[in-house]
Amino acid sequence: MGEGTREREDAVVKKMASMLKSGAAMLEQLCPRCGVPLFRTKSGEVVCPSCGQRFIIVRSDEEELEVRGNIVLQELEQAAVNKLVQVVSSLMSTRDYSETSEVLNTALNLLRVIEYARRIRRGVEIGKTG
Ligand SMILES: [Zn+2]
Numbered sequence: 001m002g003e004g005t006r007e008r009e010d011a012v013v014k015k016m017a018s019m020l021k022s023g024a025a026m027l028e029q030l031c032p033r034c035g036v037p038l039f040r041t042k043s044g045e046v047v048c049p050s051c052g053q054r055f056i057i058v059r060s061d062e063e064e065l066e067v068r069g070n071i072v073l074q075e076l077e078q079a080a081v082n083k084l085v086q087v088v089s090s091l092m093s094t095r096d097y098s099e100t101s102e103v104l105n106t107a108l109n110l111l112r113v114i115e116y117a118r119r120i121r122r123g124v125e126i127g128k129t130g
Helices: 001-023 060-093 101-128
Strands: 025-030 038-041
Touching: 001 038, 001 060
Parallel strands: none
Antiparallel strands: 025 038
């Protein structure tokens, strides 16, 4: 946690950019350890840009459940965003900004939880197939 994490994230983003430049494709699957998108290189290897771990992605019935679960998460995310917009526009109409940052933080935390849940689901899938 803290600034070290941020620096590591920046390094991963640079690594991702260089992989894309070299013709690799970013996949939907996330590394279960790092929570970052995996990449398929030109030679067909699936690799994590953060830890360098290689993966084998297998199609299965579980994948269908996975996709459905993500749709639920997306709907939850959309509901959170809608609520956020609603709250912000309400605050702006009443011109009461005293609680704005608190409301925004709550909404952003909710979005983080949803993203985290999505990563866990991905992590389970990759853990079983790889
Ligand atoms: Zn990784």
